Amino acid sequence: xxxxxxxxxxxxxxxxxxxxxxxxxxxxxxxxxxxxxxxxxxxxxxxxxxxxxxxxxxxxxxxxxxxxxxxxxxxxxxxxxxxxxxxxxxxxxxxxxxxxxxxxxxxxxxxxxxxxxxxxxxxxxxxxxxxxxxxxxxxxxxxxxxxxxxxxxxxxxxxxxxxxxxxxxxxxxxxxxxxxxxxxxxxxxxxxxxxxxxxxxxxxxxxxxxxxxxxxxxxxxxxxxxxxxxx
Amino acid sequence: xxxxxxxxxxxxxxxxxxxxxxxxxxxxxxxxxxxxxxxxxxxxxxxxxxxxxxxxxxxxxxxxxxxxxxxxxxxxxxxxxxxxxxxxxxxxxxxxxxxxxxxxxxxxxxxxxxxxxxxxxxxxxxxxxxxxxxxxxxxxxxxxxxxxxxxxxxxxxxxxxxxxxxxxxxxxxxxxxxxxxxxxxxxxx
Numbered sequence: 470x471x472x473x474x475x476x477x478x479x480x481x482x483x484x485x486x487x488x489x490x491x492x493x494x495x496x497x498x499x500x501x502x503x504x505x506x507x508x509x510x511x512x513x514x515x516x517x518x519x520x521x522x523x524x525x526x527x528x529x530x531x532x533x534x535x536x537x538x539x540x541x542x543x544x545x546x547x548x549x550x551x552x553x554x555x556x557x558x559x560x561x562x563x564x565x566x567x568x569x570x571x572x573x574x575x576x577x578x579x580x581x582x583x584x585x586x587x588x589x590x591x592x593x594x595x596x597x598x599x600x601x602x603x604x605x606x607x608x609x610x611x612x613x614x615x616x617x618x619x620x621x622x623x624x625x626x627x628x629x630x631x632x633x634x635x636x637x638x639x640x641x642x643x644x645x646x647x648x649x650x651x652x653x654x655x656x657x658x659x660x661x662x663x664x665x666x667x668x669x670x671x672x673x674x675x676x677x678x679x680x681x682x683x684x685x686x687x688x689x690x691x692x693x694x695x696x697x698x699x700x
Numbered sequence: 701x702x703x704x705x706x707x708x709x710x711x712x713x714x715x716x717x718x719x720x721x722x723x724x725x726x727x728x729x730x731x732x733x734x735x736x737x738x739x740x741x742x743x744x745x746x747x748x749x750x751x752x753x754x755x756x757x758x759x760x761x762x763x764x765x766x767x768x769x770x771x772x773x774x775x776x777x778x779x780x781x782x783x784x785x786x787x788x789x790x791x792x793x794x795x796x797x798x799x800x801x802x803x804x805x806x807x808x809x810x811x812x813x814x815x816x817x818x819x820x821x822x823x824x825x826x827x828x829x830x831x832x833x834x835x836x837x838x839x840x841x842x843x844x845x846x847x848x849x850x851x852x853x854x855x856x857x858x859x860x861x862x863x864x865x866x867x868x869x870x871x872x873x874x875x876x877x878x879x880x881x882x883x884x885x886x887x888x889x
Contacts, residue, residue, distance in 0.1 A: 542827075542829070544833055544836060545829070547836050548833060583807070584808055584843035586843065587840070609807060633789070634767045634769060634770075634772070634789045635802075637771065663769060663771075664767075664770065664771030666771055666773065669771055
């Protein structure tokens with residue numbers, strides 16, 4: 470713990486310094502500081518969308534890079550995500566009120582037999598941060614749940630997640646069922662999870678394997694842009 | 701000329717016990733670090749290095765790993781290298797017996813073996829950051845219901861360690877004695 474005199478007074482920082490400090494605080498998983506800083510920026514007249522993208526999403530992008538490079542590990546990423554979540558909690562209702570660009574709608578969940586939702590939760594949060602609407606089906610989803618939600622929500626993207634070697638083949642069951650119903654090509658199908666790899670993603674007929682949350686966001690954006698170009 | 705067993709470090713005691721128990725004098729054991737399990741994507745390359753280093757020095761080489769989170773990549777690598785490995789998803793499964801384990805279909809159980817009961821802090825608690833950030837516990841384990849200790853040996857101190865681990869994780873506890881399960885059969889072949 471630093472001495473009181475060394476403590477930063479966030480409100481005394483100018484906007485640029487404060488945003489950089491928020492990137493540092495996200496990196497260090499300091500949820501209370503993020504909560505305070507989001508309020509400060511809003512009080513200074515920032516629109517919620519700018520707070521989200523320039524402070525929170527950009528901070529998590531840095532966290533994602535260092536996770537990919539082996540500098541940060543899962544516990545640190547979880548703490549950072551917890552801090553972002555606290556900031557998002559303030560912004561989410563404001564974003565709905567003020568309106569923010571909507572890039573598309575994603576249905577996401579872990580597959581039947583799999584209760585490991587850390588990766589799925591990170592992807593959902595980062596997708597929301599990037600401007601996607603996310604319908605989170607939670608854990609242990611049978612094929613009917615995915616397909617019902619895709620139709621009900623008129624979604625653009627299906628995201629499936631699995632942590633176990635034993636559960637990842639279930640993704641193929643979902644995709645095959647979509648093919649049988651003639652709806653496979655109506656959706657972008659993204660898959661992810663620790664034991665998956667690119668070859669597996671191709672072999673089961675997904676559109677892409679996403680190795681982490683940041684890649685999932687970029688891939689989703691890319692596919693949505695292609696989809697719009699086709700229309 | 702001998703048979704070389706290239707095993708996960710988490711199986712060292714068990715493989716040595718089976719060699720001793722069965723008098724398999726033709727077998728030698730070399731182990732890769734057990735903490736590769738924290739980065740399973742590194743297992744295929746590490747196994748390949750060990751296999752290539754042993755080529756020509758042994759009649760036979762056997763890889764004492766199951767899939768272990770490699771998503772089929774280890775099986776593909778072993779096939780390319782022309783060596784056999786253990787079938788099944790992971791050691792929890794082959795200790796209980798792959799068929800029996802699959803038949804249970806337990807989704808909300810977290811497993812410990814003798815090794816993990818002994819090394820719980822080094823391989824679970826600390827790598828997950830729970831020593832520094834206990835508040836993360838429910839993010840990791842909130843969807844689990846019980847900790848199942850698959851015991852390879854009768855050892856009261858390990859049972860106590862496993863039960864304590866269950867308490868720390870906020871999970872119910874169950875002990876199942878498995879012995880060495882499919883490991884003995886597969887090495888015996």
